[in-house]
Amino acid sequence: MEQKTSKFGFWSIVLLGINAIVGTGIFLLPNKAYALIGPASLGVLLFDAFLAICIALCFAEVAGFFTRNGGPYLYAKHALGDFWGFEVGVLKWIVVLIAWAVMAVGFATALGAAIPALSGDFMKDVIATIIIVLLTIINIIGVNMTKILNNLITVSKLVPLFAFIVIGLFAINGSNFTPFVPDFVELSDGGVSGSFAAAAILLFFAYTGFEAIAVAAEDMENPKKNLPRAIITVMIIVSVLYMLVLAVCIGIMGDALANDKAPLQTAFGQIMGPWGMYFVLAGTLLSMGGINIAQSFLGPRIATSLAEDGMLPSVLAKRTSWGTPVVACIVTGILSLLLAWSGSFVQLAAISAVSRFTQYLPTCISVIIFRKKWAHKERPYKIPGGIIIPVIAIITSIWMLAQAKTEQLIWGLGGCVIILPLYFLYLNKKQRGLLKETDEL
Template identity: 55%
Template sequence: MVREKFGFWSIVLLGINAIIGSGIFLLPNKAYALSGSYSLLVILFDAFLAISLALCFAELSGLFTRNGGPYIYAKAAFGNFIGFEVGFMKAAISIIAWAAMSNGFATALAAIYPEAGIPFVKNFIIVLLMGSLGLMNIFGVKLSKAVNNLVTVGKLLPLVLFIAAGLFCLQGNNLEFGTAAAAAEEFSFGAAALLIFYAFTGFEAIAEAAEDMENPKKNLPRAIVMVMLVVSVFYFLIQTVSIGVLGAGLSETKTPIATAAAYIFGPVGLALVTAGTLVSIGGINMASSFLTPRVIVAIADDKMLPPVLSRYSRWGTPYVAIIFSTVVGILIALSGSFTTLAAISVVSRFAQYLPSCLAVLVLRRRHPEAPSSLQAPFGPLFPVVSIAVSIWLLLQADIDKIIFGLGGLAVGIPFYFLMKKQYLSKQGGNEQDNDEGVPVESTAGR
């Protein structure tokens, strides 16, 4: 049977859906509490970093057509061990992020349905949400694509309305930078930058499902750049309206956009944005449920995880990987809060960002005859800037978050050598590097 695939605009909508979720709905108040009106500059700073990283990922996605994203890039540039470590972390990050999103959905629902905050009811909602999405993904890409497109449009419409109306309700004195330090509980640009960067994460995920995309070498790079530009503009305008409407009151509300919408539109606006919040967080859960199993499959295809994880159903979906990620995700979601899981998730992502940026430099030098379909401009500028800023941002995290966030690298080491030993025993002791160090189109002559 012919497998249904994502076209260019469906890829763009999937990317937007994978990024715009609970972060921008639940974090603007916390960013304001840390940096006041300077949180607008924080968003611009994070947008620059995210776009720089996106350009690196866009260049790499133009070299490969396999699932896996950061795992494939690191493996090609640095070999099997580093590739596995990045892939193992990517799989863990994706599952943790999905767990955080499902937890965030239950938290947001409790704002309008207080019973959802009762532990038993909250856990039931999480299991029902993640289980339903896992089941939907088993039944094929066509259904997932249709639901994703509908949900993404549904989440953007309330935000467009919120921005369009909110720009006419701004109070200029609320946006004065001179009062930022006084408004903030403890002025910290670095802490705010690390916190709000969580809302930008997810752009790298769409490359994980390259095999489910039409013409991925052409469409993925362009889609990644477009997604980040759209998201950056949305975030800056949303924060501007939130500050301009609520002022210092922004740091005192748990639902910043919904509170600002109530000020602009009254009860109707509150209901509209609250519904949009639930659709948005539900949508990012859907994107996570679709993308997470793909990186697991990519590693299993290379015999670095049990091969059973790469089995496909009659609908052309990796059903074992879907079931595995769903069950593990549910267990993680039931064990932690949204804030804790989000903090671990954002720190963990640098374990894939840094190797991927380095991979751009390595693969450019190693294979100048096979340039990407979209190369980051200005030579090494964007990879180098991305590496430097990522390290600085990572150092803003508390040591315990760094340990929890990057601890998966240590956990992955015994798994790598265990799987390597089993693979070599089946191959009669002959190790094969499986495309290591060579972009996919350059392997034909090996």
């Protein structure tokens, strides 16, 4: 009798999506957003939710065509051709490198906020180094904790957040929401529009990660049906959760929120005492630790997959006798560590948010292309309203990129140029017939 392979069902996919999105951003960014634009950061978060949902709907439609792993890489390749498929595929690995650096620095930032002796740039670098080196070693050894960690991460994230919202709603002071746009915003560089744009880029990081759901399509039950539904469900849940968390932070802390390094911990500590602060801290660290572990496993495997497809040097596909991608683990760890040393959590979060658009924009564009190219194909989900939502997602994404700082653009999008020599090597291999062609639908 043939044994069935265990795969993710619909609600397992939803939990996976929540785990991929909810992490360092919502725990550490409310203070920075408030410092930029005050209570109006709620409007910024709503704007980001709208953009993220528009992009997610694009993912939901195109994901219905595919059953293979790959996500944005497959969409770009089939819609825009090999060049953009290559760019998106390799940049996906770079995005994960940046994301791991953000998560490691985020963990160090949260720990330093709770324990002053561990704060400061030097200790941030030390803690981030320990995390990345330790997880790289564990990864090489081949310890598999994915299933256990999935449940642990879910509980560690959602229980503190739900407790924070339910209890915090009764401690909100309505006067903390006025004026909605404080005077310091009017007087700042760029005024309201500049502050709004900066906050939008920063807070958008909190929504990134939903694209990871589409990457693991092969491991899901009926992905053409379940993936679109799961993506939409995840984005609605996360958007409501974020709005409530930020509203409670503002309602409890008011202007003090702007200068607090660990806002959720401080706010819960004000209404529940020291145990409330440590309760949220424990959830924060477990959540961030789990995301670090997830990134440490995901990054090397993306590099190995790309190397096996000829997009990265073949040495990255080398495995140990027990199947661990050892070279990819080491290279991924080193590059993530260098990125972690390069900046603060806020700087890296903004860079990470910018870099994600290398995955998002091609996917939104592919919706419009597939409407004509694959008009005859059955699709489990189709965005209502024609191409209005994809067009809105494309225009808004371009506006967001136009508002980013030059440094953020160079770090976030510079990889597009850096990896060009690798594309010509890939093209040469393909023309010589050295690459294995695969049916990728």
